[in-house]
Amino acid sequence: MPLIETDTLYAFLNANDVNHKFANNILLQVNKGELEANFSSVSLIELQLIYKSKNIEYDFEFDLVELQRIKNLIWAPLDAISSLTAIHLRKKYTLSFFDSLHVGIAINIDKQIISQDKEYDNISGLKRIPLSSFS
Numbered sequence: 001m002p003l004i005e006t007d008t009l010y011a012f013l014n015a016n017d018v019n020h021k022f023a024n025n026i027l028l029q030v031n032k033g034e035l036e037a038n039f040s041s042v043s044l045i046e047l048q049l050i051y052k053s054k055n056i057e058y059d060f061e062f063d064l065v066e067l068q069r070i071k072n073l074i075w076a077p078l079d080a081i082s083s084l085t086a087i088h089l090r091k092k093y094t095l096s097f098f099d100s101l102h103v104g105i106a107i108n109i110d111k112q113i114i115s116q117d118k119e120y121d122n123i124s125g126l127k128r129i130p131l132s133s134f135s
Contacts, residue, residue, distance in 0.1 A: 001036045002112035002129055003076060005102040006043040010050065011116075011131065013063045019116055022131035026114065029134065031070045038076035038109055042101045082108050093123060 004026065011023035029035035044064075051060040067073065078101060086104030089095055095103065103123055106113040112127045113120055120128040 001038050001074075001110060002114050003040055003102065003106035003109055004030075004037050004043075004114045005040045005106075005117075006046045006050075006098065007116050008114055008131060009039070009043050009047060009067070013047075013066065019131045022134050025134040026131065027070055030072050033072050036072070037114065038074050038105075040102045040105055041075045041077050042098060042105065044075075046098045076105050076109060078105060079108075089123065093119075095119065095123075 007019070008023045008026060011017040011019035012027050014020060017023070026035065026037075030037055047063075048057070048060055051057050051063075082101070082104040084104075085107055086100040089103055090097070090100045093100075099117065099119065102113065102115075103120065103126060107126060111125055112129060114129045114131065114134075116131050117128070120126055
């Protein structure tokens with residue numbers, strides 16, 4: 001099962017996002033059981049920080065309730081192995097802190113990530129699935 005990271009969730013939660021349509025299609029497929037995917041638990045922290053930086057921190061409470069309504073939602077935890085993988089990835093590539101954690105989780109699940117972040121294309125052994133694949 002591929003990992004869904006923050007950019008997809010953020011696009012889903014924001015109707016004005018250019019990728020909202022694709023993200024909505026992904027989450028609809030997950031909800032219907034047509035797509036099996038894991039969601040990065042690290043996204044919960046990253047989204048809260050994004051909302052806080054935009055001074056809309058408490059809007060996340062409503063959006064989190066919306067996410068919880070999605071059936072078949074599986075949160076992939078950040079464990080010690082994924083954390084070690086993330087550290088290694090930050091040393092080898094120019095990944096951000098959060099991106100390295102998402103990739104660390106993805107590599108230890110099935111080496112696939114659903115994301116618009118083209119930087120992931122440079123990671124050896126990782127397959128990026130663009131949101132636009134879900135039209």
